[in-house]
Amino acid sequence: MTAEEITKMLKHVRRGKVSVEEAVDRLRNLPYEDLGYAKIDHHRSLRQGFPEVILARGKDPAQLEGIVRGMLARKHNILITRADSDLYDRIRKLDRRAAFHKLSGAITIVRDRKIRGKGQVLVVSAGTSDIPVAEEALVTAETMGNKVQSLYDVGVAGIHRLLGESRHLRGARVIIVVAGMEGALPSVVAGMVAVPVIAVPTSVGYGASFRGIAALLGMLNTCASNVAVVNIDNGFGAGYMASVINRL
Amino acid sequence: MTAEEITKMLKHVRRGKVSVEEAVDRLRNLPYEDLGYAKIDHHRSLRQGFPEVILARGKDPAQLEGIVRGMLARKHNILITRADSDLYDRIRKLDRRAAFHKLSGAITIVRDRKIRGKGQVLVVSAGTSDIPVAEEALVTAETMGNKVQSLYDVGVAGIHRLLGESRHLRGARVIIVVAGMEGALPSVVAGMVAVPVIAVPTSVGYGASFRGIAALLGMLNTCASNVAVVNIDNGFGAGYMASVINRL
Amino acid sequence: MTAEEITKMLKHVRRGKVSVEEAVDRLRNLPYEDLGYAKIDHHRSLRQGFPEVILARGKDPAQLEGIVRGMLARKHNILITRADSDLYDRIRKLDRRAAFHKLSGAITIVRDRKIRGKGQVLVVSAGTSDIPVAEEALVTAETMGNKVQSLYDVGVAGIHRLLGESRHLRGARVIIVVAGMEGALPSVVAGMVAVPVIAVPTSVGYGASFRGIAALLGMLNTCASNVAVVNIDNGFGAGYMASVINRL
Amino acid sequence: MTAEEITKMLKHVRRGKVSVEEAVDRLRNLPYEDLGYAKIDHHRSLRQGFPEVILARGKDPAQLEGIVRGMLARKHNILITRADSDLYDRIRKLDRRAAFHKLSGAITIVRDRKIRGKGQVLVVSAGTSDIPVAEEALVTAETMGNKVQSLYDVGVAGIHRLLGESRHLRGARVIIVVAGMEGALPSVVAGMVAVPVIAVPTSVGYGASFRGIAALLGMLNTCASNVAVVNIDNGFGAGYMASVINRL
Amino acid sequence: MTAEEITKMLKHVRRGKVSVEEAVDRLRNLPYEDLGYAKIDHHRSLRQGFPEVILARGKDPAQLEGIVRGMLARKHNILITRADSDLYDRIRKLDRRAAFHKLSGAITIVRDRKIRGKGQVLVVSAGTSDIPVAEEALVTAETMGNKVQSLYDVGVAGIHRLLGESRHLRGARVIIVVAGMEGALPSVVAGMVAVPVIAVPTSVGYGASFRGIAALLGMLNTCASNVAVVNIDNGFGAGYMASVINRL
Amino acid sequence: MTAEEITKMLKHVRRGKVSVEEAVDRLRNLPYEDLGYAKIDHHRSLRQGFPEVILARGKDPAQLEGIVRGMLARKHNILITRADSDLYDRIRKLDRRAAFHKLSGAITIVRDRKIRGKGQVLVVSAGTSDIPVAEEALVTAETMGNKVQSLYDVGVAGIHRLLGESRHLRGARVIIVVAGMEGALPSVVAGMVAVPVIAVPTSVGYGASFRGIAALLGMLNTCASNVAVVNIDNGFGAGYMASVINRL
Amino acid sequence: MTAEEITKMLKHVRRGKVSVEEAVDRLRNLPYEDLGYAKIDHHRSLRQGFPEVILARGKDPAQLEGIVRGMLARKHNILITRADSDLYDRIRKLDRRAAFHKLSGAITIVRDRKIRGKGQVLVVSAGTSDIPVAEEALVTAETMGNKVQSLYDVGVAGIHRLLGESRHLRGARVIIVVAGMEGALPSVVAGMVAVPVIAVPTSVGYGASFRGIAALLGMLNTCASNVAVVNIDNGFGAGYMASVINRL
């Protein structure tokens, strides 16, 4: 309810077109239905091009099927993260457009293919074991209406491979860098470009990698200034953040 | 050296205008002087509107004065972080435009006031003790050519104060949220807007805050998806990252 | 044995009604049978309305059945935490009143429905994955004779949902807040009420949530002062503590 | 603004006693001025018997003096934590009732001596080095209108001293237990009573006490169920929480 | 080779009964065969009453059977820790005296029943889940020739039960205290006696017990001075250390 | 009060020699004055040869002087740990027998020189920086009536020096091993002897020694079984524990 | 492309033998194909005697078979780490020379048996459970063309066994020391030799070994100076590093 709408309603009250009781009732719902911040409530699904997102892990297939069925009544893209092929078999029966992204375990139902990101989102990763997280970021960014590109297996111990791809780096508007172990790749990449870099530590590694802590600390201590970090293995968060930036 | 310049030089070689020796010499310097990625070398200071930055802590005043003197020969804005009023007295003698930002300990010499950021950078902080870090972010963003605004003392235990300022939140293109203790503010702010939020944990707190670890973990585990995190107390990094995003 | 009883006995000694030997014997047992603090021994089961509690995890079904059989001879409510449906099948055969609380894995046998808590205990939780712990707190408080109410899925990244329920918050005498990930909800809730808030961190989350440490630290560092914290995933402890407070 | 007040205002609108413009204006301010949760804003200082609290550490004396001067215009008790005798000299000049609590470093200006807590708040501590934190809890509870009592130097390695004081324990309505090193005292105390116990770990100790972590973990893992924990050295928080409970 | 044997050999050299070459050869092997410290090599199995010990976990049954078969050729007691009933079935076929201690998973073959410890070793434990570790300590001490006694389920939250058993505590020459969760029991016990207390933290607990770290830190920070600590869950080590002390 | 004394008193009651009132009075004080465990109260100072101990750190000189003055009225040895030469100057004025142990910062007043330990307590240390802690252990054991010996600077990286002293090792009844950095020395020493070894980690080292954690973990994970550990830098505790063992 | 080759090409340009376009093309590829550092790209497989290495864990057998098939077309030794006997069955069908090293789970296909290391690489380990990691180091060093020797089960608690083998230690040019638990062995070994020691912590142990952290910290804090450390359980890395040193 905008100030104008309230003004209008109050005029109706004055004119007797709306009863006092009804007006009170409408106003009572106001704080969490109509005030500015109330719009937040549905902002993820209501704003153009934001997908509806479900984390599959820890939910049972029937429950998930029910949620998706509800979502299909609306028109947004649907993104299910951390799923498996069994769930995919169920979902495909609901909508033929469902696609399974095996590497990341994501299922997408893309119904709105409009490109809303202004540039390209590039996903860079260090080792082959980082690819599941990298792909989750990629699929997320794509489902949210971005042109995406990937550049994998360019770890810092073979730095010339990365340098050989500097053209790709310079073509991106936002870069997501996914790395486990020592987590050094975001620093190197960020030093080569002037765009924002979202760093994603992965739990890849063993021993003193402490399931991603080493990579996380490495990224937080980056000597490059155009880097910010998301949680360990949080490919979805990186893809989402990159999309939000790429729409600016 | 662009491909065109190389072509031109080679034509000169063919025509005898440039000797083979000289051409070899020029090419030898090529990998780290003229190739695409070589431009990175000076990118911070050479690109328009990026300030020259010095971390004062751990350097002696005479040394710092020398560095600044050198920088004054160029035309960029100058940002000195974690300085004090003694250093300011020295610097002001070098350039009357020098300003001391007491709360953050930053010194700036602004010579280029062009606004390059496309929108407003808003810096939000939770408690009064977070202000030094928040101010460092603010000064950094401003020195890098952004319109900036601050919104302080809006901690989550008095959530209505934040809600009362939701209009300010919605006016920003990039938001920096600075918080110590439990580090919950970025989640709340990010849930109220659709723009990127850069979260800065501070070492404010005592006991189980572990000098910022509690806030850092809180921010990494945010349930909002439009948040990415920088290092503890890294106001400069947040201001820089926000500036890079705001120029997109 | 009170001072009066001792006096009485000594008079009997003087009068020869009680032999010296018998008096010595009685006094010898005194420290751990009759002194005030000895009453603590059975205080959980003997005091009105305190349930007999068994932690099922790590005990075998037959052993548990035996314990419950023993408890049924007394009249208290019985609460079995972290159980499963198999155990429930066994227990139901012992007493038809047994109920299985699927979400938390708790089994209750309620034989005493007297309400002893003076007000309402409200259990608030952030995400759907926190519900098992929240339900354990709820069932515990209910079995201990409290009016209980729940308010789930009101995380801080959608703060208006919580605000929309502020009436519920204000109706409670003690509030339990259950949250994983960044653990920020207790601070927000505590800032909206003037009653005690018991915070329960959960091990929900991944990566840098470190199985509940992030949430725990967040809660310990709360900027609200009417908050105290129990162990990670300790729904039972929170429900018990809330009940103890609600009887005051 | 209650629903009744809104109804009344709308009737005035209908009758023309209040203009539409004025009604819109009043309603616009409503979300953060008049709705229920808006009352939270000033709840600490406005509600009866809640003191105005200042953390002195990190603020300069002149600034603190200014804050206190402002508070003196109102009528609440004033509590300054972590202060020193220099600050006290300044404050005493502002108000002769100012008292300095040397052990905890707290300064109080008590202007409202009404007892609001329904029972006694007992503060128990293990060693002499825990006393500063214990005293902070004690002074806080007293300033908030509670009858308070202390029981110090009753560590678990001399358990009979604690047992000898069991009468004091049983006389309390809420107990605060302050302990460093292994943090075992809250478990023992809680096992002897049926009232809520607020546990405060202190940073007292050396080596593997890790500045209070050992005590904190000990308290979180208590085998007693009527215990909840606040942050390391947070005597103020414990005193506040105990007061909130004692008013129920 | 003792000094006397060397003297004897050298006399033989002088008399020509032993050739220089042979003497050199014998002396060459001397440092690790005959010097004092070389006796250490076999000290565990060769010294009277020390059992031969095998840690079963991580070894396969056939391999274990082979090792035991070899040990049976000698005459010491045999102790196999962390075994299971399957292994027991195999071992019993080798020697009828084999006994399986179900609670701790230990298998013993006792062939030497001589009591070598001068007093009684008492094993105290806090909760029922600590019993496997307590039993491992008990069986170890018994197999090493000590009179042993146990006192279980005397946690600090029910301190009077422990006090009721103070006579048992005072009858012991060495006490082992096993506790998980907050690990407070050793402090309390040590405060009640004047003999050495060996504290064993267990990994029992959840959440912030961090698999025994809370208990370990609690024990290291004990305020009693007659306590020393062994590794988490190390019942064997505690039993061994207590035996070494009890033989003094 | 023993059972016999109680019997005697009750007979007096019967005979009218003691009034009922007086008997009640005596019995009332019984739980913490006369029962078995009550003896614990003063056990440190009352039992023969146990010194009275004060930790100087954190107490002011005048306060310490007062405590010592009180102790001098009794006849026990006095041990002040972590003191300095200023305090020593004060204490020497109280009693000429006071001695200052510069290396450890301990002050002793030895008035009872009776040897109560049955064998020798040997203190072994790895590096010169471990000596303050080693000396604290040595002085403690000596003040408690033990024959003591030290063996310093025998670190594991020069293992032959230790081997050359194996005779000293074998002459001890209890061994205290003090080591920082990797904390490996207790394992090596314990493997060479059959007596109990008390291991003391020190905070000596830098970087990844984490102020003694590395040494502490090393000692807890020792592959020798006749080792138990006390807190980091806790020389006093080790000396006390060794004394308790050496009296058995 | 060396400077000479560039000179030659430029002469051809001058003489018209190479067109300007072609020259530009060749130069464009220069930075990552021909410059010195570009040789790094293939350095592992191309340099003499370096094996091609695959980490089997986390890859599926068919994929691994494909990779090996590709490698067989070249002539280097092949090393597959962390494999199992099932994979071995597949690989043996591809090449009869495949060998399975059961203890470490490594598979090797050795086609180049030339010894390239100048001396002997000795692998020392503390306990039997460290052998898998030790063997991985051994197999790696051997496959890379080194003479290797092993010395197992020489833990520090039986130091004379190690001393008895000092001849073996002195025969090595590089020593790898593998140890879990307290990780003390590298210090002792390094103190006995003058050659470089590579220390490998293992995750062997329980309780406070924290899956190798205790051993890692022990090794980092070694009091010997000829020691450097690799990651927990990283037998491969130690074998590789030792080989690189042994070729110098």
Add this chain to the structure above:
Amino acid sequence: MTAEEITKMLKHVRRGKVSVEEAVDRLRNLPYEDLGYAKIDHHRSLRQGFPEVILARGKDPAQLEGIVRGMLARKHNILITRADSDLYDRIRKLDRRAAFHKLSGAITIVRDRKIRGKGQVLVVSAGTSDIPVAEEALVTAETMGNKVQSLYDVGVAGIHRLLGESRHLRGARVIIVVAGMEGALPSVVAGMVAVPVIAVPTSVGYGASFRGIAALLGMLNTCASNVAVVNIDNGFGAGYMASVINRL
């Protein structure tokens, strides 16, 4: 005593030139004076070119002067680490050749300038704040008889600077890489060369660098295989280890 010397002595025994008593006496001292490993004792100072090393921190100037005076009687190089200019003034009076290395705080007295290392030791560092540690490594390697070279300020966020220096990298026989913050430089350097890389984490950084832990973990998790790590800030250890390798 070599085997030959023993043979000789035994022949003397046979011939009666040496009495049996004297021979026994000599042999008794044998294990720690003459056997092979006994040579270790003095190996640091006695072997050619190994300096005598003193850690100044924590020792007083007079004590240090005394130690150096003693060392001057021998002929080795002397290295004092972590010293200051005051100490230097004292030392210079003892020997005019003393040099103070201001950046690292090292003092050297070089009396033996023979080059013993076979190649060049290169010290690479990331930031200017890492230089003190880098210089300590450099000075150590130089004092131990190596040709040394340094390459500073080549952090990974400006990777082209490092690439521009690849020639220097390829000229080294052993490389020491010193880095704080994310500790990524060793991985990049090691990927560019085929020689051993010794990585030294520094405590440079703030916030989540945790005084060098981030860098340490980064280095332990390096994806390059020719890297091993020493303790945080341990420049001396790295220089020593590099020297040991460079002599092979």
